[in-house]
Amino acid sequence: MQSTSILSAEVTVALPEKSLVTLTINGEKKQLELAPWTTLLDALREYLDLTGTKKGCDHGQCGACTVLVDGKRINSCLTLAVMKEGASITTIEGLATVDENATVQLHPLQDAFIQHDAYQCGYCTPGQICSAVGLMNEGRAKTTDDIRELMSGNICRCGAYPHIVDAISEVMQIDKNS
Amino acid sequence: MNSFSYVRPDEIDVAIDDLSVHHAAKFIAGGTNLLDLMKENVERPARLVDINRLPLQTIDDTAEGGLRLGALVTNADTAYNEQVEKRYPLLSQAILAGASPQLRNMATNGGNLFQRTRCYYFYDTDMPCNKRKPGSGCGAINGYNRIHAILGTSDSCIATHPSDMCVALRALDAVVHVSGRLGERTIPMADFHRLPGNTPQYDNTVQPGELVTAIELPAKGFADHYAYLKLRDRASYAFALVSVAVGLDINNDGTITEARIALGGVAHKPWRRPESEEQLVGQSASKEVFQLVADSIIDGAKGYGHNTFKVELARRAIVRALMQASKLEKIS
Ligand SMILES: Cc1cc2nc3c(=O)[nH]c(=O)nc-3n(C[C@H](O)[C@H](O)[C@H](O)COP(=O)(O)OP(=O)(O)OC[C@H]3O[C@@H](n4cnc5c(N)ncnc54)[C@H](O)[C@@H]3O)c2cc1C
Ligand code: SF4
Ligand code: FES
Ligand code: FES
Numbered sequence: 167m168q169s170t171s172i173l174s175a176e177v178t179v180a181l182p183e184k185s186l187v188t189l190t191i192n193g194e195k196k197q198l199e200l201a202p203w204t205t206l207l208d209a210l211r212e213y214l215d216l217t218g219t220k221k222g223c224d225h226g227q228c229g230a231c232t233v234l235v236d237g238k239r240i241n242s243c244l245t246l247a248v249m250k251e252g253a254s255i256t257t258i259e260g261l262a263t264v265d266e267n268a269t270v271q272l273h274p275l276q277d278a279f280i281q282h283d284a285y286q287c288g289y290c291t292p293g294q295i296c297s298a299v300g301l302m303n304e305g306r307a308k309t310t311d312d313i314r315e316l317m318s319g320n321i322c323r324c325g326a327y328p329h330i331v332d333a334i335s336e337v338m339q340i341d342k343n344s
Numbered sequence: 345m346n347s348f349s350y351v352r353p354d355e356i357d358v359a360i361d362d363l364s365v366h367h368a369a370k371f372i373a374g375g376t377n378l379l380d381l382m383k384e385n386v387e388r389p390a391r392l393v394d395i396n397r398l399p400l401q402t403i404d405d406t407a408e409g410g411l412r413l414g415a416l417v418t419n420a421d422t423a424y425n426e427q428v429e430k431r432y433p434l435l436s437q438a439i440l441a442g443a444s445p446q447l448r449n450m451a452t453n454g455g456n457l458f459q460r461t462r463c464y465y466f467y468d469t470d471m472p473c474n475k476r477k478p479g480s481g482c483g484a485i486n487g488y489n490r491i492h493a494i495l496g497t498s499d500s501c502i503a504t505h506p507s508d509m510c511v512a513l514r515a516l517d518a519v520v521h522v523s524g525r526l527g528e529r530t531i532p533m534a535d536f537h538r539l540p541g542n543t544p545q546y547d548n549t550v551q552p553g554e555l556v557t558a559i560e561l562p563a564k565g566f567a568d569h570y571a572y573l574k575l576r577d578r579a580s581y582a583f584a585l586v587s588v589a590v591g592l593d594i595n596n597d598g599t600i601t602e603a604r605i606a607l608g609g610v611a612h613k614p615w616r617r618p619e620s621e622e623q624l625v626g627q628s629a630s631k632e633v634f635q636l637v638a639d640s641i642i643d644g645a646k647g648y649g650h651n652t653f654k655v656e657l658a659r660r661a662i663v664r665a666l667m668q669a670s671k672l673e674k675i676s
Contacts, residue, residue: 185350202350202392205379225380226447238420238449244376245450248350249394297446304445306424318580319444 187247191216192260202248207231209247210257218258218292222321229320232293232300233257239300241319258292261299275299278333286324294320298334309344310335345382352394356523356555359393364525364553366391371555373416374450376443377459385469386460386476400454400557403427409563412521415454415556419509420445422453432561434570434591438512441574444581454556457510457520457536460547461503461612462491462583474500475544482544490650491585494658495642496611501544502648505537505613506583512572514614515589515606518561524554537613544612566591566604571668571675573661574608584609586658588665598628605641605666610658617641629670631663638662 184199191214198213207224210216210233222230224243231243234256261273275295278284285291297320307313313331322330335342349366353359363369369391372378381387400414403425411431413422422428423439443451465471465483472481484492484502492502513533520531537548550556569592576582587608593601603624607615620640627633638659645655667673 183349201347203345203347224383226376226444229444229446232446239446240450241376241444241446244374244379244447246350246372246375246379246392248352249372249375249396251352300445300449315580316445319446321581 185248187251189247189250189252190254192256198247200247202246204247205243206233206235206245206247206250206255207242210242210255216257216259219296220289220292222289222293227321228290228293229297230290230293232296232320234296234300234303237300237303239297239303256296256299258296261295273299274337275302275333278337279330282329282333282336283326284329284333285322285326290320290322290324290326294322294330298337301334302338307338308340310340310342311344313338313340345379346385346388346390348389349391350394351391352397354397356398356400356557359395359398360523360525360553360555362391363393363555366393369393371395373452373455374418374447376447376451377455381460381467384467386467395454395555406560411561413453413559413561415558416452418449419443419451419453419456420448423448431565431567432512432516433567434565434572434589435509435512435516435561437570437572438508438574438587438589441572441584441587442508453509453559456507457556457559458548458550459505459507462506463503464488464491466503475503475540475547478543478545485648488650489648491583491609492648492651493611494645494647494651494654495607495615496539496613497646497648498540498542498544500542501540501612503540503544503612504609505547505611506609507614508572508574508584508587508608510537511587511589511606511608511614513559513561514616515591515604516561516565517604518559520556521558521560522550522554523557524551528557530560533614534616540612547612564591566593569594569669569671571665573665573668575657575661586610586654586661588658588661589614590665590669592624592629592666592669594629594670600624600627600629600670603637605637605662607641607658607662610642610645610654615641617643629666629672631667631672634663634666635659637666 220230222228226241226244233242263271370389372392400416423436465473471483493504518533571590574584574587589606591604603621
C-alpha cells in the first residue's frame with residue numbers, strides 16, 4: 167500500500183545488532199545483550215535492576231549517576247555500556263560487605279553519612295558516596311577545601327553539603343577546620 | 345539518542361580506515377561531549393568508532409626536551425602526571441579548573457580539543473544556529489548571549505570555544521599530531537581552532553577522517569612564573585566566562601624576557617595577541633605595565649548586550665593573572 171511507504175521505509179531499516187557485553191558488576195561477572203546506544207547507567211538500572219545508581223540530569227551535570235570503573239569514579243550517564251567491555255564496576259550496592267556471620271558491614275562512608283545526617287531526600291547520596299570512594303582512592307584531598315573542590319561534581323539540591331563534607335572528612339581523618 | 349553501529353578497533357590504521365569508508369561515522373573517546381550532544385540530537389552519527397583501545401595511552405619525553413601527551417590519556421591522568429605537574433603546572437591547573445573529577449576521569453586529551461561550544465542555541469535543535477545548521481541564522485547575536493564571544497566574532501556566529509585545557513595549550517605553543525589516510529601531519533595550537541567567519545560549522549582545521557594521536561608540549565613550560573585564572577558563575581564545575589593563562593620568563597634582575605597570555609571564554613578559539621605580549625619584553629613587572637598590555641590584548645573587543653560585561657572582566661582578569669604570575673599578587 168502506497169500510503170504506508172514512509173512508515174514502512176523506517177521500519178525496514180535494519181537496526182544494528184545487539185552485542186554481548188561482559189562486565190564485572192560488584193564482583194560478579196555479568197553478560198548482557200545490549201544495543202550499542204545503552205548507557206552504562208541505563209544498563210545498570212534497566213537491565214540489572216541496580217537502581218541504587220540514580221539518573222539526575224543524564225548529561226554529566228549532577229553526579230547522581232557516579233559509579234566506580236576499575237576504582238575510578240565516572241558519570242555512568244555519559245558512557246556506553248559497550249565501551250566498558252571487560253571492566254570492573256562498583257555501584258552503591260557493592261560497597262557494603264558481608265562478614266562470616268552473614269552480618270552486613272556498611273562501608274565506612276555509608277556509616278559516616280548516616281552518623282552525620284549527610285542527606286535530606288537522599289537522591290544524590292549514592293552518587294555522593296561513590297564519588298567519595300573515588301576521591302579517597304585518588305588520594306589528592308588533604309583539607310576540607312580540597313574535599314569541597316574535589317566533590318564539586320556531585321550536586322545536592324537539598325544543600326546537605328556541610329554534613330557531606332563532615333562525613334567525608336571524618337572517614338579521611340582530615341581536620342574539620344582545615 | 346539515534347541508533348548506530350559500533351566498532352572497537354585495536355589498531356590506528358583500522359580505526360582511520362573504518363571511519364573513512366562508513367557514512368556519518370565518528371570517533372568516540374571519553375564520550376563526555378559526543379554522547380551529551382547525541383542525547384540532544386545535535387550529533388547523529390550512524391556509526392561510532394571507539395578509539396579507547398588504540399595505543400595512544402602514554403605520556404613520553406620528546407627528543408627536544410618536551411613532552412608528548414597521548415590522545416587517549418585522560419585529562420585527570422594528564423593533570424596529575426608527575427612530569428606535567430612539575431614542568432607544565434600551567435597545563436595541570438587549567439585542566440583541573442575544568443569540568444569535575446568524574447568527567448576528567450573520562451575526558452581524553454584528544455576529545456578535549458574537539459569539544460563543541462556550549463552556546464544554548466547550538467544545543468537546542470528548535471533554534472536557529474549557523475554552526476549546527478548552516479544558513480539557519482544565529483539565535484545568539486540578538487538573543488541571550490551572556491556566555492558568548494567578544495573577540496574574533498562574525499555576523500554568522502559569536503560562539504566561544506569552552507575548553508580550559510586548550511587555553512593553556514595555546515599559551516604553551518603546543519603542537520597537535522594528527523594521522524589520516526594521507527599520512528601524518530602536525531598542527532600548531534595557533535592554527536588548530538579557527539574563527540567562525542561565514543563557515544561557523546567548522547570548529548577547527550582537522551580534516552574529516554583525521555585522528556589526533558598526540559599533543560606535543562615544547563620544552564619551555566614556564567614553571568617558575570605562570571597563572572591560570574578562571575572566572576565563572578560558581579566556584580567550581582562551571583565553564584569559564586573568562587579565563588587567562590599566563591606564562592612569564594623573568595630574569596634575575598626582574599626583567600621580563602618572554603610573555604605568553606592566552607584567553608579563554610572570549611572567542612571561537614583560545615585568544616592570543618603576540619604583538620601585545622612583546623610589549624612586556626624588557627619591562628619589569630608592575631600593575632601599570634600590565635594594564636597597558638591588557639588594553640592592547642582586548643583592543644577591538646565588542647559586546648553583544650548580555651555579554652558586554654566580559655570586556656571589562658577580561659581586561660581585569662589579564663592584569664590579575666599577570667600579577668599572580670609575576671608574584672606581585674598571591675593566588676587566593
Ligand atoms: C557538565 C560538563 C561540564 C564541563 N565543564 C568543562 C569545563 O569547565 N572546562 C572544560 O574545558 N571542559 C568542560 N567540559 C567538557 C569536557 O572537557 C569535554 O567533554 C571532554 O574534554 C571531551 O573529551 P572526550 O574524550 O570525552 O571526547 P568525546 O566526547 O569522546 O569526543 C568529542 C569529539 O571529539 C572527537 N574525537 C575524540 N577524540 C578524538 C581523536 N583522538 N581524534 C579525532 N577526533 C576525536 C569525537 O569524534 C567527538 O566528535 C565539561 C563537560 C560536561 C559534560
Ligand atoms: S553563536 Fe554560533 S553556535 Fe551560537 S547560535 Fe549563533 S551560530 Fe549557533
Ligand atoms: S545523571 Fe549523570 S551526571 Fe547527572
Ligand atoms: S539529599 Fe537531596 S539532593 Fe542531596
